[in-house]
Amino acid sequence: MDRSSSATVPSSTAEVPLYSLPVNSIFSLISGDKSYSWLYTTIAIVVSLLVLEQVVYRFKKRHLPGSPWTIPLIGKFADSMSPTIEGYKRQWNSGDLSALSVFNIFIVMASSNEYSRKILNSPTFAEPCLVHSAKKVLRSDNWVFLTGKDHVDYRRGLNALFTRKALGIYFGIQESICRKHLTNWLAKAAETGEAQAIMMPARFMNMETSIRVFCGNHIPEHAAIEINDKYWAITQALELVNFPFAFPGTKIWKAVQARKVAFRWLELAAHNSKIAMANGAEPECMLDEWVKTISDPAYKGRKEFSDLEMAMVLFSFLFASQDAMSSGLIYGFQHLADHPEVLAKVREEQDRIRQGNYERPLTLEMLDEMVYLQAVVKESMRVKPPVVMVPYKATRAFPISENYTVPANSMIIPSFFNSLHDPTVYSEPEKFEPERWLDPNGAPNANPKNYLVFGSGPHRCIGLEYANMNIAIVLATAAATMNFEHVITPESNEVDVIATLFPKDGCLLKMSPRNHA
Numbered sequence: 306m307d308r309s310s311s312a313t314v315p316s317s318t319a320e321v322p323l324y325s326l327p328v329n330s331i332f333s334l335i336s337g338d339k340s341y342s343w344l345y346t347t348i349a350i351v352v353s354l355l356v357l358e359q360v361v362y363r364f365k366k367r368h369l370p371g372s373p374w375t376i377p378l379i380g381k382f383a384d385s386m387s388p389t390i391e392g393y394k395r396q397w398n399s400g401d402l403s404a405l406s407v408f409n410i411f412i413v414m415a416s417s418n419e420y421s422r423k424i425l426n427s428p429t430f431a432e433p434c435l436v437h438s439a440k441k442v443l444r445s446d447n448w449v450f451l452t453g454k455d456h457v458d459y460r461r462g463l464n465a466l467f468t469r470k471a472l473g474i475y476f477g478i479q480e481s482i483c484r485k486h487l488t489n490w491l492a493k494a495a496e497t498g499e500a501q502a503i504m505m506p507a508r509f510m511n512m513e514t515s516i517r518v519f520c521g522n523h524i525p526e527h528a529a530i531e532i533n534d535k536y537w538a539i540t541q542a543l544e545l546v547n548f549p550f551a552f553p554g555t556k557i558w559k560a561v562q563a564r565k566v567a568f569r570w571l572e573l574a575a576h577n578s579k580i581a582m583a584n585g586a587e588p589e590c591m592l593d594e595w596v597k598t599i600s601d602p603a604y605k606g607r608k609e610f611s612d613l614e615m616a617m618v619l620f621s622f623l624f625a626s627q628d629a630m631s632s633g634l635i636y637g638f639q640h641l642a643d644h645p646e647v648l649a650k651v652r653e654e655q656d657r658i659r660q661g662n663y664e665r666p667l668t669l670e671m672l673d674e675m676v677y678l679q680a681v682v683k684e685s686m687r688v689k690p691p692v693v694m695v696p697y698k699a700t701r702a703f704p705i706s707e708n709y710t711v712p713a714n715s716m717i718i719p720s721f722f723n724s725l726h727d728p729t730v731y732s733e734p735e736k737f738e739p740e741r742w743l744d745p746n747g748a749p750n751a752n753p754k755n756y757l758v759f760g761s762g763p764h765r766c767i768g769l770e771y772a773n774m775n776i777a778i779v780l781a782t783a784a785a786t787m788n789f790e791h792v793i794t795p796e797s798n799e800v801d802v803i804a805t806l807f808p809k810d811g812c813l814l815k816m817s818p819r820n821h822a
């Protein structure tokens with residue numbers, strides 16, 4: 306009897322019952338037909354990996370809220386490509402801690418004030434990892450990626466760039482660039498007679514301000530324009546998780562090309578500043594202040610910084626500020642325009658402190674007196690925080706609560722929105738109400754831990770005073786010298802998440818000069 310064609314092996318494969326498959330594969334092995342065995346082996350490995358992926362996800366997630374299963378390989382990649390504030394809110398409101406996975410990166414999202422602050426203030430368990438693309442865009446040897454003591458020491462040296470004396474140097478630059486841009490806005494408004502979306506003009510104003518504050522006149526006028534034109538590619542690469550490889554044509558690749566352009570100009574500025582300071586010039590920008598500080602014989606910190614290293618620091622400032630500051634400024638305009646009663650109070654304060662002289666440049670001391678304006682800036686960023694969360698990484702198993710430990714190497718994201726909209730601290734939290742900051746004993750001032758607009762802990766924003774100052778200068782100048790009316794569209798209150806928050810319609814303003822007569 307021919308055993309090879311026994312009754313257990315049907316002649317027609319179309320009728321192969323499932324239970325006979327192993328026999329069939331053994332048969333094909335014996336008979337030397339390797340193609341089937343490879344196919345089955347591959348299928349078995351793939352299925353095992355897919356099952357393993359789910360098991361690992363479930364094991365890490367444990368009881369945390371979040372999808373019970375993760376989409377194979379990509380997880381919530383599609384959501385992270387086009388994030389919405391509503392989607393984030395759903396995630397934050399699903400629990401103080403919740404879980405998701407993107408490209409097999411396990412992510413724990415913290416939404417409560419307690420857990421968010423715990424992450425920000427536990428450097429032995431968690432360090433910022435910025436967004437996935439940041440290392441490629443900023444260069445992995447950028448100081449912002451330092452951790453622990455190295456980070457603390459490096460950052461201490463940079464504090465010299467944000468002293469009150471240094472801010473005093475920047476103030477004049479900020480004010481004159483703001484005036485120049487607002488004059489251009491008005492000229493364009495007069496020319497077209499139409500409302501303009503201020504999104505891109507505001508970004509350009511911020512970019513030119515930053516470049517001039519950082520580099521003074523050490524680079525030509527067109528450098529700021531070129532960096533600004535290219536910078537949008539960097540903003541677009543700031544998704545929470547990007548396509549992992551910087552292939553030509555991808556967002557990360559375009560961002561890296563943009564960074565190279567910016568670096569060339571920033572290195573040139575560092576070089577020129579060193580020459581100017583060596584020749585005895587007075588500091589006129591951040592680079593000058595830095596070079597002068599480190600060349601002082603009494604200075605105890607590190608004294609040598611290459612042009613490239615200085616460029617990397619300035620670029621880290623640009624990277625951290627351009628989107629956040631633009632978001633803060635645009636919503637500042639929108640809030641003021643939507644609340645004429647608040648704008649009237651800002652103007653009353655401007656008129657009183659400027660004593661009717663609108664041409665005279667503002668000073669830091671005058672800004673100190675503008676208490677209502679400062680409350681407006683603070684409240685605007687509370688209602689619409691430019692940065693709603695910052696990705697951190699658990700550097701080891703992080704026992705964040707009594708019943709949950711974040712697994713080592715997970716992404717762990719402190720989120721700020723719920724802290725800034727906590728009704729027990731900010732009554733009617735959605736309401737834009739600068740007055741809430743005027744009572745020194747009121748709940749908002751009594752709970753500074755809730756105001757996470759600039760983060761908390763060792764990585765708290767180094768430029769926060771500078772940022773507040775910049776937004777205040779622009780809003781003060783606009784309120785004092787312009788009329789602006791918000792043209793409300795169905796998208797005005799919709800939020801676009803482009804790294805930071807922006808009104809979807811770019812904030813359309815109808816502008817005209819303010820008549821003081």
Ligand code: HEM
Nearest residue numbers: 622625626629630633692759760761764765766767768772
């Ligand atoms: C409205 C404007 C701004 C907002 C809302 C903002 C917000 C933030 C936030 C939330 C963080 C993370 C904090 C943390 O992890 O605890 C941060 C970090 C940082 N910010 Fe800002 N920022 C703004 C403007 C600026 C400006 C103008 C500069 C510099 C000129 C700057 C430089 C930095 C740097 C260098 C870091 C990282 C600090 C470190 O790792 O030690 N930011 N910022």
